[in-house]
Amino acid sequence: MDAADISQDLTRVLFTKEQVAQRIAEIAAEIDEEYAGKDLLIIGVLNGAVMVVADLLRAMKVHCEMDWMAISSYGSGTQSSGVVRILKDLNTDIHGRHVLVVEDIIDTGLTLSYLVSNLRSREPASLEIMTLLRKPEAAENAVDVKWVGFDIPNEFVVGYGLDYAGRYRNLADIGLLAPHVYS
Numbered sequence: 129m130d131a132a133d134i135s136q137d138l139t140r141v142l143f144t145k146e147q148v149a150q151r152i153a154e155i156a157a158e159i160d161e162e163y164a165g166k167d168l169l170i171i172g173v174l175n176g177a178v179m180v181v182a183d184l185l186r187a188m189k190v191h192c193e194m195d196w197m198a199i200s201s202y203g204s205g206t207q208s209s210g211v212v213r214i215l216k217d218l219n220t221d222i223h224g225r226h227v228l229v230v231e232d233i234i235d236t237g238l239t240l241s242y243l244v245s246n247l248r249s250r251e252p253a254s255l256e257i258m259t260l261l262r263k264p265e266a267a268e269n270a271v272d273v274k275w276v277g278f279d280i281p282n283e284f285v286v287g288y289g290l291d292y293a294g295r296y297r298n299l300a301d302i303g304l305l306a307p308h309v310y311s
């Protein structure tokens with residue numbers, strides 16, 4: 129679905145699918161350069177990063193493997209709970225591997241800092257983070273993120289993999305959710 133199909137649920141469109149594709153292509157080119165000649169493993173964080181991983185990997189020219197982790201975040205609300213749980217672990221042993229974690233969005237950074245310390249304990253050769261979106265609070269925290277698609281305002285966004293109560297993941301654009309939907 130496009131933003132026009134659910135315009136009553138959105139305050140405004142933040143990024144069109146064309147703007148997202150353009151930014152992902154830029155980051156893919158940088159990742160190609162960084163990992164040329166290296167054995168790269170991409171870890172996608174389910175479910176939100178599905179679209180980012182799918183588009184980023186197809187825009188990249190270097191070889192890579194792909195694995196997935198699922199960790200708990202908001203449940204069905206719009207506030208971070210601070211409680212992080214592994215719901216699905218990796219299938220791959222990352223010891224000695226070059227690992228790039230791909231996230232949909234970093235809000236408080238709580239989920240990411242848990243994930244990073246968990247993955248570091250498995251002793252990868254390197255560990256970097258790419259996130260499509262980042263909210264201001266995360267920018268203030270010392271979360272070391274190598275690639276950020278867009279820094280966005282502190283509002284609730286949906287689309288391109290991001291949900292509210294399980295919906296809107298299949299919106300091709302990224303939009304601000306209208307308050308009447310969640311209040």
Ligand code: IMP
Binds near residue numbers: 176201202232240285
């Ligand atoms: P953090 O731990 O506060 O950084 O939260 C990260 C997770 O919360 C993300 O992976 C998303 O699942 C969810 N999240 C945070 N902000 C939003 C938003 O604006 N829209 C949809 N999900 C969000």
